[in-house]
Amino acid sequence: MSKIPLSVLLFLFGNLLSSSVVHAIVNVTGNKTQYFKAGSDRNSGKDCDRGWPHCKQPITAQRSSLLPVEAEVLIFEDLRLSVVYPVIQKFKSIISSDPQGITKTWVGSDICNYKGFYCDNPPDNKSATAVASIDFNGFQLGAPSLEGFLDQLPDIAVFHANSNKFAGTISTNIAKLPYLYELDVSNNRLSGPFPTAVVGLNSLTFLDLRFNFFTGSVPPRLFAQDFDFLLINNNNLMQNLPDSLSSTHILYLTLANNKFSGSIPVGIVEALSSLTEVLLVNNSLSGCLPYELGSLDEAVVFDAGNNRLTGPLPFSLACLKKVEQLNFAGNLLYGMVPEMSLPSHVDLYSNALHVYLY
Ligand SMILES: *[C@@H]1O[C@H](CO)[C@@H](O)[C@H](O)[C@H]1NC(C)=O
Ligand SMILES: *[C@@H]1O[C@H](CO)[C@@H](O)[C@H](O)[C@H]1NC(C)=O
Ligand SMILES: *[C@@H]1O[C@H](CO)[C@@H](O)[C@H](O)[C@H]1NC(C)=O
Ligand SMILES: *[C@@H]1O[C@H](CO)[C@@H](O)[C@H](O)[C@H]1NC(C)=O
Secondary structure, eight states: OOOOOOOHHHHHHHHHHHHOOTTTTTOTTSOOOOBBTBOOOOGGOOOOOOOOSOTTOOOOOOOTTTTOOOOOOOOOOHHHHHHHHOOOOOOOOOOBBTTTGGGGGSSSGGGGSSTEEEEEEOTTTOOOOOOOEEEEETTTOOSSTTTGGGGTTTTTTTOOOSSSSEOOOOOOGGGOTOOOOEEESSSSEEEEOOGGGGGGGGOOOEEEOOOOEEEOOOOOOGGSOOEEEOHHHHHHEEEESSSOOOOSSHHHEOOOOEEEEEETTHHHHHHHHTTEEEEESSSSSEEEEEGGGGGGGOEEOOOOOOOOEEEEGGGGGGGGGSSSEETTTTSSEEEOOOOOHHHHHEOSSSSEEEEEOO
């Protein structure tokens, strides 16, 4: 066990500022999205673990046997593509900005080769071809709404639209999308109440609504849903955190930069035993730190800075084996710092903590 002289704490505080959290998928201060999954590299574009869509390879239309057709007649490789064609064209007609010329490719029947669209064989019919995934990340497209588009793509499994200028609200009709398992609309201009339709989308494991203007409260049942990633930081959400967070294998939970209030739920532990990264920074959380925090066995980052937390640091924090970044700066904590082998980044700055040397 190391003793913690005050000078070391200050020294570490300096370190924290200059270090980067390489394992994290979430960079709360940045607003781009990088996809990683524990143990695999999401950036490789391979995402075969769910079986659908298969590794996100665009499917090239096979039409060699087709007879020559008149220019106006569109021949689709599959009925499902003909169904989404008008949906896509309607969306194209409301696109208000497209600095990269993306929608110029959204022409004709070969939807699987439109920029940003990926096809695959849907789970309910292995011989069919459908739009399985959309990746608009960084396209900077503008549109007044996603309504009538996202919710009208019946086979969509992955929708990524980080860093665009999509406005409006999220349609309640997304509740009818049976295969949707990744929804990323982070860093857009979406507003309105929290899209409660995501509650009960049982296939959804990745929800990223960061950097938008969603307001009001989050349905408590959201925290009981089976997400791997629940990223809702930098919105205008406000409510007391529910007493129980009963999601069983959530890895990343980011509520930072909202107006969440109330205490950190005691139930956070049995519920969130696999939590790797928890960002609660910049909210209005109050009350004492629960002793149970010390049982977050997998936690690498726990950031509850800039809240109104009070009381002492629980001695159980010394049990956090994997933690690399622990931030309680900007709270009203007092008392003594538990004797612990220091994680690499402990930030207790601007509290009234006294360090006792043994
Ligand atoms: C997070 O994003 C900000 C702004 O884009 C960037 O300056 C910073 O280096 C990023 N931090 C990490 C750890 O990637
Ligand atoms: C967030 O993204 C916008 C563009 O979408 C950019 O102008 C802004 O600087 C970004 N902010 C941060 C903190 O990275
Ligand atoms: C599966 O899809 C193929 C290709 O679109 C179609 O011909 C076939 O009728 C479909 N099967 C069923 C059971 O819907
Ligand atoms: C917390 O809020 C402050 C003040 O608005 C801001 O400077 C800081 O970047 C925020 N921290 C994070 C991690 O977003």
